[in-house]
Amino acid sequence: xxxxxxxxxxxxxxxxxxxxxxxxxxxxxxxxxxxxxxxxxxxxxxxxxxxxxxxxxxxxxxxxxxxxxxxxxxxxxxxxxxxxxxxxxxxxxxxxxxxxxxxxxxxxxxxxxxxxxxxxxxxxxxxxxxxxxxxxxxxxxxxxxxxxxxxxxxxxxxxxxxx
Amino acid sequence: xxxxxxxxxxxxxxxxxxxxxxxxxxxxxxxxxxxxxxxxxxxxxxxxxxxxxxxxxxxxxxxxxxxxxxxxxxxxxxxxxxxxxxxxxxxxxxxxxxxxxxxxxxxxxxxxxxxxxxxxxxxxxxxxxxxxxxxxxxxxxxxxxxxxxxxxxxxxxxxxxxxxxxxxxxxxxxxxxxxxxxxxxxxxxxxxxxxxxxxxxxxxxxxxxxxxxxxxxxxxxxxxxxxxxxxxxxxxxxxxxxxxxxxxxxxxxxxxxxxxxxxxxxxxxxxxxxxxxxxxxxxxxxxxxxxxxxxxxxxxxxxxxxxxxxxxxxxxxxxxxxxxxxxxxxxxxxxxxxxxxxxxxxxxxx
Numbered sequence: 001x002x003x004x005x006x007x008x009x010x011x012x013x014x015x016x017x018x019x020x021x022x023x024x025x026x027x028x029x030x031x032x033x034x035x036x037x038x039x040x041x042x043x044x045x046x047x048x049x050x051x052x053x054x055x056x057x058x059x060x061x062x063x064x065x066x067x068x069x070x071x072x073x074x075x076x077x078x079x080x081x082x083x084x085x086x087x088x089x090x091x092x093x094x095x096x097x098x099x100x101x102x103x104x105x106x107x108x109x110x111x112x113x114x115x116x117x118x119x120x121x122x123x124x125x126x127x128x129x130x131x132x133x134x135x136x137x138x139x140x141x142x143x144x145x146x147x148x149x150x151x152x153x154x155x156x157x158x159x160x161x162x163x
Numbered sequence: 164x165x166x167x168x169x170x171x172x173x174x175x176x177x178x179x180x181x182x183x184x185x186x187x188x189x190x191x192x193x194x195x196x197x198x199x200x201x202x203x204x205x206x207x208x209x210x211x212x213x214x215x216x217x218x219x220x221x222x223x224x225x226x227x228x229x230x231x232x233x234x235x236x237x238x239x240x241x242x243x244x245x246x247x248x249x250x251x252x253x254x255x256x257x258x259x260x261x262x263x264x265x266x267x268x269x270x271x272x273x274x275x276x277x278x279x280x281x282x283x284x285x286x287x288x289x290x291x292x293x294x295x296x297x298x299x300x301x302x303x304x305x306x307x308x309x310x311x312x313x314x315x316x317x318x319x320x321x322x323x324x325x326x327x328x329x330x331x332x333x334x335x336x337x338x339x340x341x342x343x344x345x346x347x348x349x350x351x352x353x354x355x356x357x358x359x360x361x362x363x364x365x366x367x368x369x370x371x372x373x374x375x376x377x378x379x380x381x382x383x384x385x386x387x388x389x390x391x392x393x394x395x396x397x398x399x400x401x402x403x404x405x406x407x408x409x410x411x412x413x414x415x416x417x418x419x420x421x422x423x424x425x426x427x428x429x430x431x432x433x434x435x436x437x438x439x440x441x442x443x444x445x446x447x448x449x450x451x452x453x454x455x456x457x458x459x460x461x462x463x464x465x466x467x468x469x470x471x472x473x474x475x476x477x478x479x480x481x482x483x484x485x486x487x488x489x490x491x492x493x494x495x496x497x498x499x500x501x502x503x504x505x506x507x508x509x510x511x512x513x
Contacts, residue, residue: 010479017207017478024206031210 043151045124046107048138050146051098055119058093062111062120070104071111072097098140103133125149180273187262191420191465192413197224198466199473200416207477231412234405241302242402250300251403251410253293258417260286265424266341268434268457269449279340280332283425284325287380290418291317294389297411298399309398312484313389317380319491324376326499330369330506331362331429340425344433345446351439359437363430368502370430372495377422378472379491381415385479388487419469427464434461 007015032039041047058075074097079089112120123146130136138146171179201223205212213220238247264279266272276282291314298310335343343362350360363370379386390398400411427433434457435449443449482490 013478014474017474020209021203021206024209024211029206029209029211033211033214 041124041126043124043154044122045126046109046122047124047126048102048122048128048146048149049100049105049109049112049143050121050123050150051100051140051143052119052121052147053095053098053140053144055117056095056098057117057119058095058098059116061114061116065110065114067108067110068104068106070101072099072101095140098143099137100143101137102128103136121147121150123147123149124151184259184262184273187265187267187424188258188417188421189413191423191462191469192417193224194466195416195420195469195473197221199469203470203473204477228409231405231409236406237402237404239302239402243300243302246296247300247402248407250293250297251407251414253296254290255410255414255417257286257289257293258414258421260289261418261421262424264340265421265428265461266344266434266457267461268454269446270451271434271454271457272341275341276339278338280328280338280343280429283340284321284328287324287422288317288321290414291321294399297403301399301402303402305395305397305401306399309389309391309395309401312391312395313382313399316382316386316388316487316491319488320376320379320386320495323372323491323495323499324380326496326503327366327369327373327376328429329503330366330499333503333506333510334362334365336510340428340433341446344428344435345438347432348435348438349444359432359435359439361430361432366430366502366506368498369506370426372499372502373426373430374468374471375495377419377426378475379487381419381422381472383419383472383476385475385482386487387481388484391481419472420465423465423468423472424461426468427461431464431468433464434458436460 058073060073063069063071063073073095075093075095077091078094080092082089109122112122125146128136128138197220201212201220213223216222216226236248238244261283263273264276264283266275294313294317295310298306298308298313301307301310331343332338335346337343337346347361348359352358352360352364382389389395390400395401400408403411434453438444438449
């Protein structure tokens, strides 16, 4: 049997709404007037995915794991100069196209998780709506620009790197 | 009628009354919607509400009305078109007929009805007719269910409302709202006349019952079963769009304002200030400037009462249909009957 409340629930409810009314008038609302002032999302917010192109090897793991098939990758193999003098030229994958279609993306982040070379990063940036849906296809230059908005990775916990 | 140096011809008086009626209905409705529906509700939910249209969003209502006006006036194929289009007007009509009986000052009234209370309670039921018409003529199951719920609810809560008013009428000894105002302002509490004798003190039970019944008559939450949006889309208003929905919307909040006017006349002393403050004895002693101050006092009391109505609306969840009917028939009506009987005994005994 719960304790009988000191104030009947009806009046308690009226008190709650009146209290919030007072708080809003005195201290201001909890909401942000969006176009005039912007809310700072938490640094790990899933806003947009940025591409660090130099790390990408066009291995296609992200494209294959994407549930929406919204990542389009094209690449070709080419020869790079050998690392040591006198060695054979190396064969590397060169990235020709890396597009993410944000009209399809559902922000699951599997591509970021699955990337073995740390080429994809979450950025908290969220203002990239477009009047035309086709413009939501971000090519690799645009995805590269998002890299500037990627926050520094937080420091690892003590002992995290010990084998 | 209004004491002026110049003689106003009959058509002029009629025009003035029409304009006055429009102001008395639309001004409270607009104020209630902006002040309470837009701002107070937002503040109670810790947000600011409309802020873009005009300073602090004060022109939001103009934008909304403009939006509604330019929408297409749709009617369902199966609907009874003429009756469907008439229904919102019937609802609004009852609001305009209701404001007729409200006195705003010693000479500022639309008509001086000797059976004003009776007329008001009768005319208030016309809106039930409009709502039933809307529910039936829409040819939609949601509208029909909403209309039937509204009819059941409005009829159930009309009774406690009438009985609560009866206590005031017995105590004042008149059905004329002007007389009821004067009785309250010339009265005295145990010989102390500094406050007059507003009936909210002697008829507090009646006041509470009246306000609950008004809440139900206006179908404001927690009595909004007829338009329960999670079950019935929007009840009897489901099929209405644009201009006709706007009329329903205006009628809802204008009626809130007019009922608050009537409640302030019945229980809070209406336009008057206690006559003893200025040494007036009867209504004939009241100077002409009360015709200007009276409406302002009425407006203030109306705002106070609609604040309570809206506060309750924003705080409580909806009743179930059976709880709603049980509350009216098994709680409110017996208490109201008891209140009437006790008032009558005191009236005769004292």
